[in-house]
Amino acid sequence: MRDVAEAAGVSLKTVSRVVNDEPGVKGDLRDRVLSAVEKLDYRHNLVASNLRRSDARTGVIGVLVQDLANSFSSSLVRALEDAMRPHKVMIVAASLDETTLREQHMVENLISRRVDGLVLVPASARQDYLAPEVRSGFPVVFADRAPRGIETDSVVIDHALGGFIAVDHLLANGHRRIAIIADSSTITTASERVRGVRAAFTKYGLEVPEDLVRVGERTEEGARAAVHALRGLPDPPTAIFAGRNTIAQGAVRALSQRGERERVALVGFDDFPMSDLLGLTVIRQDVSRLGALVGERLLARIQGDTSPPSQQVLPPALIARGSGEIPPPRVAG
Amino acid sequence: MRDVAEAAGVSLKTVSRVVNDEPGVKGDLRDRVLSAVEKLDYRHNLVASNLRRSDARTGVIGVLVQDLANSFSSSLVRALEDAMRPHKVMIVAASLDETTLREQHMVENLISRRVDGLVLVPASARQDYLAPEVRSGFPVVFADRAPRGIETDSVVIDHALGGFIAVDHLLANGHRRIAIIADSSTITTASERVRGVRAAFTKYGLEVPEDLVRVGERTEEGARAAVHALRGLPDPPTAIFAGRNTIAQGAVRALSQRGERERVALVGFDDFPMSDLLGLTVIRQDVSRLGALVGERLLARIQGDTSPPSQQVLPPALIARGSGEIPPPRVAG
DNA sequence: TTGAAAGCGTTACCAC
DNA sequence: GTGGTAACGCTTTCAA
Numbered sequence: 001m002r003d004v005a006e007a008a009g010v011s012l013k014t015v016s017r018v019v020n021d022e023p024g025v026k027g028d029l030r031d032r033v034l035s036a037v038e039k040l041d042y043r044h045n046l047v048a049s050n051l052r053r054s055d056a057r058t059g060v061i062g063v064l065v066q067d068l069a070n071s072f073s074s075s076l077v078r079a080l081e082d083a084m085r086p087h088k089v090m091i092v093a094a095s096l097d098e099t100t101l102r103e104q105h106m107v108e109n110l111i112s113r114r115v116d117g118l119v120l121v122p123a124s125a126r127q128d129y130l131a132p133e134v135r136s137g138f139p140v141v142f143a144d145r146a147p148r149g150i151e152t153d154s155v156v157i158d159h160a161l162g163g164f165i166a167v168d169h170l171l172a173n174g175h176r177r178i179a180i181i182a183d184s185s186t187i188t189t190a191s192e193r194v195r196g197v198r199a200a201f202t203k204y205g206l207e208v209p210e211d212l213v214r215v216g217e218r219t220e221e222g223a224r225a226a227v228h229a230l231r232g233l234p235d236p237p238t239a240i241f242a243g244r245n246t247i248a249q250g251a252v253r254a255l256s257q258r259g260e261r262e263r264v265a266l267v268g269f270d271d272f273p274m275s276d277l278l279g280l281t282v283i284r285q286d287v288s289r290l291g292a293l294v295g296e297r298l299l300a301r302i303q304g305d306t307s308p309p310s311q312q313v314l315p316p317a318l319i320a321r322g323s324g325e326i327p328p329p330r331v332a333g
Numbered sequence: 334m335r336d337v338a339e340a341a342g343v344s345l346k347t348v349s350r351v352v353n354d355e356p357g358v359k360g361d362l363r364d365r366v367l368s369a370v371e372k373l374d375y376r377h378n379l380v381a382s383n384l385r386r387s388d389a390r391t392g393v394i395g396v397l398v399q400d401l402a403n404s405f406s407s408s409l410v411r412a413l414e415d416a417m418r419p420h421k422v423m424i425v426a427a428s429l430d431e432t433t434l435r436e437q438h439m440v441e442n443l444i445s446r447r448v449d450g451l452v453l454v455p456a457s458a459r460q461d462y463l464a465p466e467v468r469s470g471f472p473v474v475f476a477d478r479a480p481r482g483i484e485t486d487s488v489v490i491d492h493a494l495g496g497f498i499a500v501d502h503l504l505a506n507g508h509r510r511i512a513i514i515a516d517s518s519t520i521t522t523a524s525e526r527v528r529g530v531r532a533a534f535t536k537y538g539l540e541v542p543e544d545l546v547r548v549g550e551r552t553e554e555g556a557r558a559a560v561h562a563l564r565g566l567p568d569p570p571t572a573i574f575a576g577r578n579t580i581a582q583g584a585v586r587a588l589s590q591r592g593e594r595e596r597v598a599l600v601g602f603d604d605f606p607m608s609d610l611l612g613l614t615v616i617r618q619d620v621s622r623l624g625a626l627v628g629e630r631l632l633a634r635i636q637g638d639t640s641p642p643s644q645q646v647l648p649p650a651l652i653a654r655g656s657g658e659i660p661p662p663r664v665a666g
Numbered sequence: 667t668t669g670a671a672a673g674c675g676t677t678a679c680c681a682c
Numbered sequence: 683g684t685g686g687t688a689a690c691g692c693t694t695t696c697a698a
Contacts, residue, residue: 001675011685016677024683041465046445047391048384048675052690058380060425060446068414071606074407081401081428090442092393092425095414109423112379113393132374252610273404274607277585334691344669349693357667381691385674 001045007036019044050114061298062110063093063119064103071272072245072287073121076143079291080119087299089116098187098218100124111138117298119143125186139301143294144285145189146311153301155293155312159189159269162283162316163196164203166241166267169281169318171204175239175265175328179212179230181223181251182243190215193243193269212237223250224257231258238264238328245270252278252323265326271319281324283316290314334375341369352377383447394631395443396426396452397436404605405578405620406454409476412624413452420632422449431520431551433457444471450631452476458519472634476627477618478522479644486634488626488645492522492602495616495649496529497536499574499600502614502651504537508572508598508661512545512563514556514584515576523548526576526602545570556583557590564591571597571661578603585611585656598659604652614657616649623647 005015010029017025018033025033036042050058063080065073077093084091092115096103103123107130110118117139120127128149134140142154170178180197183190194215201208211233214226223242227250230237242248248268255261268275271284293312318324338348343362350358351366358366369375383391396413398406410426417424425448429436436456440463443451450472453460461482467473475487503511513530516523527548534541544566547559556575560583563570575581581601588594601608604617626645651657 012675013677013685014683017684020677026683029684041469044445045447045675046442047380047447048690049677050690051381051384051692052675052677056690067411069404069408069411071402071404071407074404075402077426078400078402078428090425090427092423093410094423095411109379112377114378114380136374249607252607256610272607273605274582274585274611277582277589278607278610345691346669346693347667350668353693359667362668378691381674382693383674384676385691385693387674387694389674 001042003040004033004036004042007040008032056114057116057302058114059088060090060092060113060115061117061119061302062106062113062115063091064096064106064110065093065121066096066098066123068093068095070245072270072285075287076121076291076294079288080295083292083295083299089299089302096121096123098123104129116302117141119294119298120147121145122147125188137306139298141294141298141301143290148188151309153297153309153311155290155297155314157189157285157290158313158315159192160196160199162269162285163193163241163243164200165196165316165318166269166283166324167197167200168203169320169324170239170241170265170267171200171206173239173265173325173327176206177209177212177235177237177328178239178241179214179227179237180208180241180243181214181217181226181230181247182241183218183247184216190243197241209237217247218244220246220250220253223247224254227251227254228258231260231264239326240264240266242266242268244268245272248272248275248280248282252280261323262326263329265324265328267318267324269316276321279322281321282319284319285316286314334378336373337366337369337375340373341365389447390449390635391447392421393423393425393446393448394450394452394635395439395446395448396424397429397439397443398426398454399429399431399456401426401428403578405603405618408620409454409624409627412621413628416625416628416632422632422635429454429456431456437462449635450474452627452631453480454478455480458521470639472631474627474631474634476623481521484642486630486643488623488630488647490522490618490623491646491648492525493529493532495602495618496526496574496576497533498529498649498651499602499616499657500530500533501536502653502657503572503574503598503600504533504539506572506598506658506660509539510542510545510568510570510661511572511574512547512560512570513541513574513576514547514550514559514580515574516551516580517549523576530574542570550580551577553579553583553586556580557587560584560587561591564593564597572659573597573599575599575601577601578605581605581608581613581615585613594656595659596662598657598661600651600657602649609652609654612655614654615652617652618649619647 005012121144126149131150134152140152146154146156185191242251268282271282338345454477459482464483467483467485473485479487479489518524575584601615604615
């Protein structure tokens, strides 16, 4: 910038004014500056600019999700991107892979980089470590899963309701031997979903078939193996609740391999691309809306909103596509 | 930081040493500094730090893809993330939606932010605008599509080969009325793919059935409409080449609606999750490998590699799953 | 082992 | 309208 000023024969400040499109520079000087910029391949340094600026905005937010390659996470990031673009805010994103330690490192790192705010789909069980930041007014919005140990904005899905709806649907169709395949119960969304499932059994005055509960699966491979094992039982399940999109995918694969796609009912949690063509009944979370609401909240905080933490809850919905409507086999008799 | 120094009764420099884990501070002082840091909720400011540092690394790279919600883009970002994580480099990502203008804005913005390097899946036809940066040694690696107008590193898929393999497969299975649905020819990957398709016809000494060529589609809806229109022709195609994952998805939907999934052959470009369960024959690009190679190249450049620009080309592969192996209907007579 | 001063590239403040 | 000077929060250089 100094070189530019020298080349154009003006002061540093004038160059700064031109570069920032500030008023109060005559066309003559402005042109001289611009051509010097051109000639010297000068690039405005936003890092230095942000350091000096009074409002101290970096125009970047941090977004921490589970797995950028998963359709749920990537759709969320995309929705946030769309919400932020009009405000010229960019996104630095990272995958946590359900690792508590990585979450803390990343949060710390992003704060050191002075991001304007943070969107967090937490991997950890508690987020007390964020208390100092939240107290000092640093904008943090939780997405999909509620915070624990701190009070801050959140937009979450009613996971328990989703689990309830799914299994209520299967029970209403006459199923009783319903397998439950879900993520580890340390993951709050998973335990919430299972809680809803149990509530559905309770509504019907039924016991949960504990021998068919498989908690702790999250990969497609694990789910596939679980389905094979479950269907191999003496009294196998006639329906399956898959607590996550990868689990549903594994379940579809396993049932395909066994030639049982038309015979065993299946309801998955999380919609994903092309699931309609598979005829898969799912509990859909409106990820675009989730992202839009999270973005809106975060922007408000960044712009100085100091109202008390808000907790928004979005209801999931059952999308019937066939797999969840398969009836239980007739009992001989 | 000044406050911390004061609270601990040491100099600024000592705090800096402690915060950066530099050697040469006695345990006594170090503890005093750390407790002051704790008490004052001090957070190291990487922005200021990077400004002053001699190596001037920000530890961030920019990644510009077409659509973060598309499985191809998100898989690429994920692969890059994995390649960068060991080097403590984060990713700021954005979707271009095939918009030339956004590409240029984003590139400019990222350079202003002094990212350490750039990964670009270009939306523009030419990238001459990047010439000054590339000339000055700024690390840029093109992914999936080769640069035009500048010379820099690239790792691309052999799109022409992919198009060739796909249609060669259909021709070998006896099809002659093959529809080609592809993205706008201004998108180089699309035109390359179509070039390969034409080469396949040439190999068989056949003319391309120009009445079945639909170039300029990219959305699922557009593809669906195109398939309906094509199959409604007096002499309809017996096979379809879908030049992109969204097009393949639209084609599957349209054929499903028409009850023709078992009757019309279909080969898609780009694999996507669950396509195996749809029995869809595709040309697969190894996105993980693409991302890993791009990451490797970019890291080398960031670390000072000044060898001539390298051009790596990855071969795509045909994955036969049924839809591409449907034979043409027998002709009466 | 510790500290003082200079400076990274920019913008804020106030004088001209 | 334009320009000097200080300062942002940190690291570097060099001296103690």
